[in-house]
Amino acid sequence: MFRFINMRRCSAPYGVRQLAAAFPAEKPCLIEIRDLKISYGDTDALRGVNCSIDGGSVGLLGPNGAGKSTLLKALLGFVRVNSGTVSMFGMAMPKHALDVRRRLGYMPEREIVKPKESAVSFLTYCGCLSGMNRIDAMERAHEVLNYVGVDENRYRKMETYSTGMCQRVKFAQALIHDPQLLLLDEPTSGLDPEGRIEMLELIAELGRKRGITILLSTHLLPDVEHVCDRVIMISKGRIAVDGPIDELMIAREGCIEIRVRDNEKGFLDALVSRGFSWRRLQTGTINLTVPVSTPARAIFEIARNCGTQVRHFRAVHQSLEEVFINAISDRNGAEKSPGEQTAVEPELSTAN
DSSP, rough: OOOOOGGGGGGGTTTTTHHHHHSSOOOSSSSEEEEEEEETTTTTEEEEEEEEESSEEEEEEOOTTTHHHHHHHHHTTTTTOOOOEEEETEEEEEHHHHHTTTTEEEESSOOOOOOTHHHHHHHHHHHHHHHHHHHHHHHHHHHHHHHHHHOOEEEBBBOOOOOOHHHHHHHHHHTTOOOOOEEESTTTTTOOOOHHHHHHHHHHHHHHOOOOOOEESSSHHHHHHHHSSSEEEEEEEEEEEEEEHHHHHHHHEEEEEESSSOOOHHHHHHHHHHHHEEEEEEEEEEEEEEEETTTTTTHHHHHHHHTOOOEEEEEEEEHHHHHHHHHHHHHHHHOOTTTOOOOOOOBOOOOO
């Protein structure tokens, strides 16, 4: 069974007493970014990013090339910052990078497994790097492998693993030292639909039941909707949207989902004659567009006149995809010079 480890069992330099001296007594913000700018040559990867994260499960969403991976590397102290500041657990980066990395787990997008070693051997090695003795590290390796669903295959060489199994081992190494914060870069990449759902459920459990802060970087909208309660949308190196998902997916004005008991054709014909328009969704529900200034009670009156009853009535909410498209459209319009055409933004994936 997966459990939190007691880090007092770990030897220096990862003991609790050593960490206590490095961190302030008051609880600092986990992640604090101010006016962060990073360039690769003439290419601006991040152009003035400002955000803070202090708990919860947060999705870092954007198309490929938007700056997501660069932002994660800045949080890890892997890239040189042109200007701005990054603070993790109240400590400035990259000055305190080593101390910060001891308190977070990182699952990179690229492969990190060692082909000629078994998963148990690899994770035991990772545990030893975190300061555990070999016996504790091996015990912890088995715990996290059980948690991520790697069975007896843990004793085989990793060169024989499928992509999905390698992803699980990568996830396990991010958990080996019981981190407070997880940085996950495309964690469901290469997984089949069943494996993807299992991975997302594991991530969601860590955030909701175990209190670990999650920063999930992805271009897959459903992954963010499945796991996160907040989303940061990044486009062309800038934050386009930042807020709770429930608040961002506001009701779309004048759009209703509706189902009626019977005489659906007569009901829809009557609606059209009154200026309504409609389309049928794959679920069979009717998506109804209501004319401006028409009260909701008019729909129920039409249903009554047609001898039917409304069985389902709900406002249609914006999807995350619509929120993102609207945000980047507004930003492109604000940044556009006279006569300049708006560039086409790469699409996010809505694959389930």
